[in-house]
Every structure is written in structure tokens, then in C-alpha cells.
Amino acid sequence: MSDKPWYQEAVFFELNIRAYRDSNGDGIGDFRGAIDKLDYIRSLGVDCIWVQPMYPSPLKDDGYDVADYTGILPDFGTLDDFRAFLDAAHARGLRVVTDLVMNHCSEEHAWFQAARQDRHSPYRDYFVWSDTPEKYSGARIIFLDVEPSNWTYDEVAGQYFWHRFYASQPDLNYENPAVHEEMLNVLRFWLDMGIDGFRADAVPYLYEREGTNSENLPETHEFLKKVRRLVDEEYPGRVIIAEANQWPEDLLPYFGDGDEFHVCFHFPIMPRLFMALKSGDKTPIIDILARTPPIPPGAQWMTFLRNHDELTLEMVTPEERQWMWEQYAPDPRMRLNMGIRRRLTPLLDNDKRRWLALNALFLSLPGTPILYYGDEIGMGENIWLDDRHGVRTPMQWSAATNAGFSEAEKTYQPVIDDAEYSYRHLNVAAQETDANSYLNWTRYLVAARQAQPALRAGTLAWVETGHAAVLAFRRAEGDNRVLCVFNLSDTARPSGIIPATTQTDLLSRDKRSFPAGEEIHLSPYECLWLLEN
Numbered sequence: 289m290s291d292k293p294w295y296q297e298a299v300f301f302e303l304n305i306r307a308y309r310d311s312n313g314d315g316i317g318d319f320r321g322a323i324d325k326l327d328y329i330r331s332l333g334v335d336c337i338w339v340q341p342m343y344p345s346p347l348k349d350d351g352y353d354v355a356d357y358t359g360i361l362p363d364f365g366t367l368d369d370f371r372a373f374l375d376a377a378h379a380r381g382l383r384v385v386t387d388l389v390m391n392h393c394s395e396e397h398a399w400f401q402a403a404r405q406d407r408h409s410p411y412r413d414y415f416v417w418s419d420t421p422e423k424y425s426g427a428r429i430i431f432l433d434v435e436p437s438n439w440t441y442d443e444v445a446g447q448y449f450w451h452r453f454y455a456s457q458p459d460l461n462y463e464n465p466a467v468h469e470e471m472l473n474v475l476r477f478w479l480d481m482g483i484d485g486f487r488a489d490a491v492p493y494l495y496e497r498e499g500t501n502s503e504n505l506p507e508t509h510e511f512l513k514k515v516r517r518l519v520d521e522e523y524p525g526r527v528i529i530a531e532a533n534q535w536p537e538d539l540l541p542y543f544g545d546g547d548e549f550h551v552c553f554h555f556p557i558m559p560r561l562f563m564a565l566k567s568g569d570k571t572p573i574i575d576i577l578a579r580t581p582p583i584p585p586g587a588q589w590m591t592f593l594r595n596h597d598e599l600t601l602e603m604v605t606p607e608e609r610q611w612m613w614e615q616y617a618p619d620p621r622m623r624l625n626m627g628i629r630r631r632l633t634p635l636l637d638n639d640k641r642r643w644l645a646l647n648a649l650f651l652s653l654p655g656t657p658i659l660y661y662g663d664e665i666g667m668g669e670n671i672w673l674d675d676r677h678g679v680r681t682p683m684q685w686s687a688a689t690n691a692g693f694s695e696a697e698k699t700y701q702p703v704i705d706d707a708e709y710s711y712r713h714l715n716v717a718a719q720e721t722d723a724n725s726y727l728n729w730t731r732y733l734v735a736a737r738q739a740q741p742a743l744r745a746g747t748l749a750w751v752e753t754g755h756a757a758v759l760a761f762r763r764a765e766g767d768n769r770v771l772c773v774f775n776l777s778d779t780a781r782p783s784g785i786i787p788a789t790t791q792t793d794l795l796s797r798d799k800r801s802f803p804a805g806e807e808i809h810l811s812p813y814e815c816l817w818l819l820e821n
């Protein structure tokens with residue numbers, strides 16, 4: 289047993305309840321349905337589930353517009369259903385973290401309704417108001433394809449209100465201590481119920497200040513440290529994870545001195561994994577990790593390839609963004625705001641060699657990896673759906689009606705049924721029986737990673753290969769050492785690696801070994817995890 293905190297060595301899984309399994313035939317996934325699929329989730333080898341927003345909501349941003357922080361969206365079930373899900377997950381050794389949306393709520397939240405109707409309501413000051421839309425002009429617009437401004441005039445209130453995301457998501461006013469208390473009580477409500485922590489949404493934007501870009505402000509960090517104190521003092525062992533889409537040097541303060549978040553998503557590494565694979569050049573990966581500062585003991589990065597949002601290109605240069613769009617989003621419908629609204633497998637042209645290389649890379653670099661539902665079977669996307677809905681379609685369980693997701697006549701979004709990614713052939717049931725399927729490769733990769741302490745949370749040292757296309761690094765933990773080697777290009781090439789002793793490749797199921805003293809040659813996109821001890 290390792291003495292590291294659990295989240296440093298875990299593998300996470302991002303779950304959209306709406307998309308997973310419909311138990312009552314209304315076409316919408318729910319907690320009862322998800323309970324039936326927990327054994328499947330466990331079978332992937334993951335340790336913790338991140339449940340996306342499950343709160344009552346008008347769903348103008350898929351639940352990231354919360355109308356009641358201590359309830360459950362009726363479509364998903366009841367609080368008792370949520371408790372049953374939590375207990376069933378825990379019974380299987382799976383932890384559960386939920387989404388905590390602190391920056392904003394829904395325009396339908398009772399606080400906003402009271403605030404807009406009465407200037408003297410105690411809730412008026414829960415939000416950020418202005419008589420003009422000029423304040424805080426240094427703040428960028430995040431949903432820039434849709435929102436012309438971060439201010440929207442509210443006729444009932446007779447003032448403009450501030451919002452960093454959709455106009456249906458008014459920002460909460462963290463200058464008001466009452467908002468702190470409300471939010472801390474929301475944390476207590478769910479932690480008392482037994483959840484294992486939170487993925488905290490959009491944390492850089494809690495405060496605004498004139499003359500700044502209103503991101504990452506010191507007062508934001510002060511409040512977040514308050515959140516951490518609550519967790520440490522009242523709920524030790526639970527985890528808080530920061531979703532802060534920022535450069536590495538701006539991410540570091542989200543760990544504080546080990547007194548803020550336990551875990552931060554590493555946004556900048558993600559597009560660079562795709563860049564390196566497409567260009568056949570490892571430089572972007574090496575450069576961004578060189579730019580990544582050391583983090584406090586007990587802290588951890590979280591890494592991902594895809595999630596429920598667009599593949600964000602906020603943390604690249606304008607030239608790199610343009611290149612990524614050209615390479616990965618040839619159809620304008622694939623682009624959204626500053627990103628690419630596509631699924632993992634179509635981004636890789638359904639090429640299993642590239643899929644394996646990218647997954648093996650992501651699962652062997654430092655950080656706690658998180659898998660996005662459906663990517664483990666290579667699900668496709670629907671670019672004809674608006675916003676980010678095209679990557680949030682029903683899970684494909686079988687070739688039955690509605691992919692075995694629901695018995696309803698109509699599902700919340702159509703199941704994918706195009707030639708290449710149709711549920712009729714691309715589904716869990718079909719892949720269970722195919723040893724070479726995406727699903728069984730996912731299980732194999734996760735298990736192979738989790739069996740090696742070095743890959744779970746060991747140190748990283750680059751290994752020189754003499755080729756831009758061949759990336760190699762050594763992960764080490766005590767006397768457990770794994771040399772990871774990747775050919776990022778579509779041509780065969782010598783690796784520049786000559787093993788000193790015979791080494792076994794953990795990625796080959798027949799435990800292929802490489803003799804001492806002979807240079808290893810790599811086929812296109814080949815990857816190796818060589819066990820050195």
C-alpha cells in the first residue's frame with residue numbers, strides 16, 4: 289500500500305448522468321440508471337467518478353446554471369436516488385466527487401429572482417450590478433460566439449448584471465460575505481451526505497477588479513483558502529479539484545502553500561498532446577512541462593484528453609490555435625468559441641495506432657488522469673447539435689433501440705447513428721467480446737498503469753533519443769522504473785534507445801521483450817512502456 293493521498297494515484301471518470309442510462313423510459317439518464325452501470329465503470333479500473341451538475345436547473349448550460357444548490361434535478365431522480373447512487377458506488381470501492389458551480393447560478397435561482405425584483409432585497413447584493421456596461425472592461429468574454437458582453441441589462445432590475453458565461457448565469461458577488469456563507473453551507477450539505485469532494489467549476493472568475501483582467505485575483509485565492517480550511521477542519525480526506533483554465537504559472541497559486549486546492553486540472557498540456565501527435569514533434573510537450581513549476585507536497589495535477597466541453601484552445605498562442613483548427617476542425621461547425629467541439633476518436637480519425645499512442649502517453653505522464661464517458665469505446669460526435677451537445681450524446685451500450693440507453697421513443701439527444709460511429713456496431717456489448725476493442729484496450733492500459741507505482745505517481749526524467757518524433761521519459765518510484773517511448777510520427781524509425789538489460793514491454797499483451805545492447809526500432813505511432821527493474 290502506498291502512503292500517498294488517494295487522489296495522487298487514482299484514475300478518475302467523468303460521468304454525465306443525463307447521458308448514461310435511462311431507468312424510467314423518459315429518454316433522460318438518471319441516477320437509478322447509473323447505479324446499474326457502476327459495475328461497468330468499475331470494470332474500467334477507475335477509482336473515482338466525477339458527477340457533472342445534478343442540481344435543479346433550467347438547463348441553459350446543461351446544469352452549470354444551478355437553480356437550487358441543495359436539490360436534485362427531477363429528471364435525474366431524488367435526493368434519495370442520489371444517496372443510493374453514492375452508497376452503491378462506495379460499496380464498489382468507487383469514490384464520488386460532484387461539480388460545484390460557485391462562480392454563478394441560474395437566472396432562475398430564487399436569489400436572483402428576489403434580487404432583480406427589489407433593490408432593497410438582502411439578495412440584491414448577492415449579484416454584481418451596474419448602471420452602465422463599462423465596468424471591468426479588462427475581462428475577456430469566454431463564450432464569445434454567443435455573448436456580446438459580460439453585462440446584460442435586466443429590465444425588471446433596471447440595472448446591468450455581470451456574467452462571465454451565458455447571460456442566463458449571473459455571477460455571484462464574492463465581495464458579499466453572505467455569499468461566502470451560503471456557498472460554504474452548500475459544501476457542508478453535500479460533504480455531510482458523504483461525497484468525497486468537488487470539482488470546482490470556473491474558479492478564476494470569482495472576483496472582479498477594475499484595471500485587471502478579473503481572473504486569478506488575490507481575493508479569489510483568499511476565498512478558496514477558506515474553502516480548503518473548511519474541508520481540512522470539518523471533512524479531512526475529501527478532495528477539492530480546481531477547474532482553472534490558465535497557464536502553469538497562474539495555476540500554481542491555486543495550490544497555495546498546500547492550503548488551497550489538492551488537485552488542479554493541467555489545461556495547457558492537453559492541446560499540446562494533440563499538437564505533438566499531429567506534427568510528429570515532441571517539443572510542445574517538453575516545453576510546457578519545463579514551464580510547469582513544482583507543486584507543493586500532497587498536491588497533484590489532473591490530466592485529460594477530452595471532456596464535456598470543447599477541446600479548449602485558450603492556453604495556446606493565436607498561431608497554434610489557428611494551426612489546431614486547421615488540423616483538427618476542418619469543418620467550421622467543429623469550432624466553438626476558442627476550441628474544437630469534437631470527441632477523441634474522430635479527432636484521431638478512428639486510427640487505433642494513434643488512439644493507443646495518445647492514451648498511453650496521457651496515462652504515463654505525471655498527473656491523475658480522468659477519462660470522459662464514451663471515449664473508452666471510441667464514441668463519435670454529432671456536429672449538427674448546437675453548443676457542446678454533440679459530445680454529450682447517449683452512451684452506446686448495445687445495438688438495441690436507442691443504443692440500449694433508453695426504452696423511450698425519443699431520447700434527450702439522438703444517439704449517434706452515422707456510418708462510422710453508429711451505435712449499431714460501436715457499442716459496449718460488441719466491444720466486450722473483442723480483445724482488441726477500444727474498451728478492452730482502455731481496461732488494459734489503465735490496469736497496466738495502476739500496477740506500476742512509478743506510473744501512478746513517480747518522478748519524471750526525459751531521455752534523449754536524438755529524434756524530434758521520438759519522445760522518451762523515465763518514470764521512477766523507489767526501485768520501480770518504467771521507460772516510456774513513443775513514436776509520434778507515421779513513419780517507422782530507430783528510437784535511439786539501446787537497453788542496457790533485457791526489458792519487457794508492459795503495453796504488449798504477450799510481454800514482448802527487447803534484448804540488451806540492440807537499438808529498439810519503432811513502427812509508426814508505436815509506443816512502449818519498458819519495465820526496467
Ligand SMILES: OC[C@H]1O[C@H](O[C@H]2O[C@H](CO)[C@@H](O)[C@H](O)[C@H]2O)[C@H](O)[C@@H](O)[C@@H]1O
Nearest residue numbers: 349352389430453489490533597598600
Ligand atoms: O459554468 C460555465 C462553464 O464552466 C466550465 O467552463 C469551462 O469551459 C469553458 C469552455 O466550454 C472554458 O472556456 C472555461 O475556461 C471553463 O471554465 C464548464 O466546464 C462548462 O461546461 C460551463 O459551460
Ligand SMILES: [Ca+2]
Nearest residue numbers: 310312316318
Ligand atoms: Ca430517466
